Amino acid sequence: MKKFSTSSADLQPLSAGPAARALAPARRLACAAALVCAALVAVPAHAAPIDSLIKAVKFDDVDGVNKLLAKGMDPNSIDNQGMPLLVIAAREKSDKVAAALLANPKTDVEIQDKAGENALMMASLVGDLNFVNLLIAKDAEVNKKGWAPLHYAAANGHDDIVKVLLDHSAYVDAGSPNGTTPLMMAARGGHVSTVKLLLDNGADLSVKNQIGMTALDFAKTYKEPDVVEGLTARMQQQKQ
Numbered sequence: 001m002k003k004f005s006t007s008s009a010d011l012q013p014l015s016a017g018p019a020a021r022a023l024a025p026a027r028r029l030a031c032a033a034a035l036v037c038a039a040l041v042a043v044p045a046h047a048a049p050i051d052s053l054i055k056a057v058k059f060d061d062v063d064g065v066n067k068l069l070a071k072g073m074d075p076n077s078i079d080n081q082g083m084p085l086l087v088i089a090a091r092e093k094s095d096k097v098a099a100a101l102l103a104n105p106k107t108d109v110e111i112q113d114k115a116g117e118n119a120l121m122m123a124s125l126v127g128d129l130n131f132v133n134l135l136i137a138k139d140a141e142v143n144k145k146g147w148a149p150l151h152y153a154a155a156n157g158h159d160d161i162v163k164v165l166l167d168h169s170a171y172v173d174a175g176s177p178n179g180t181t182p183l184m185m186a187a188r189g190g191h192v193s194t195v196k197l198l199l200d201n202g203a204d205l206s207v208k209n210q211i212g213m214t215a216l217d218f219a220k221t222y223k224e225p226d227v228v229e230g231l232t233a234r235m236q237q238q239k240q
Helices: 018-022 025-042 049-058 062-070 085-092 095-103 119-126 129-137 149-155 159-167 182-189 192-200 215-221 225-239
Strands: none
Touching (some): 049 062, 049 085, 085 095, 085 119, 095 129, 119 129, 119 149, 159 192, 182 192, 182 225, 215 225
């Protein structure tokens, strides 16, 4: 995916806030891989319990997680970057650990990292449909204020997750703090099928963000000709 201009005020939060990370998923996942590698090198032979717990979550070691939780470890523990276990599990697609954490009555389903991202947002970003369904079954908030799970799913073109979120009453024109909608995210990423899915579910083509950009403007700015063609055709249909 193309990088955003650093001078653009339209998408300041997906690591500046929730949006910079969602809008640069390749970079996020590369960083995640680097963190895992660093953990392998940095964890000493006699690791502290919290280090062992975090490592077990990253590697989907459900037995290790269950043993440590049974010894009294907090399922809402965070790593040294301020990321909660449940969000780490979502980032790493550790579905077995996710199920174990969600089965613990002490786990906060809505717990967020320092950027305001929760497990449902992260699972939507990385395309983990199973994790998304687990979270929704535990009443995770689909319509989170600000950057929402639907923004994150649309940013990476995960149509299956977009559909599940919409089926659970996700607001199709959810506005981020700067007015960016899921449709704009999908258009910016060149995800034609996601754009169509959102439009077919009532997304408004005319919505503008805080700097006056519509979804069509995003597609043009980031040179996504297939999306430009599709959005232009849809606009013409609406005028007839």
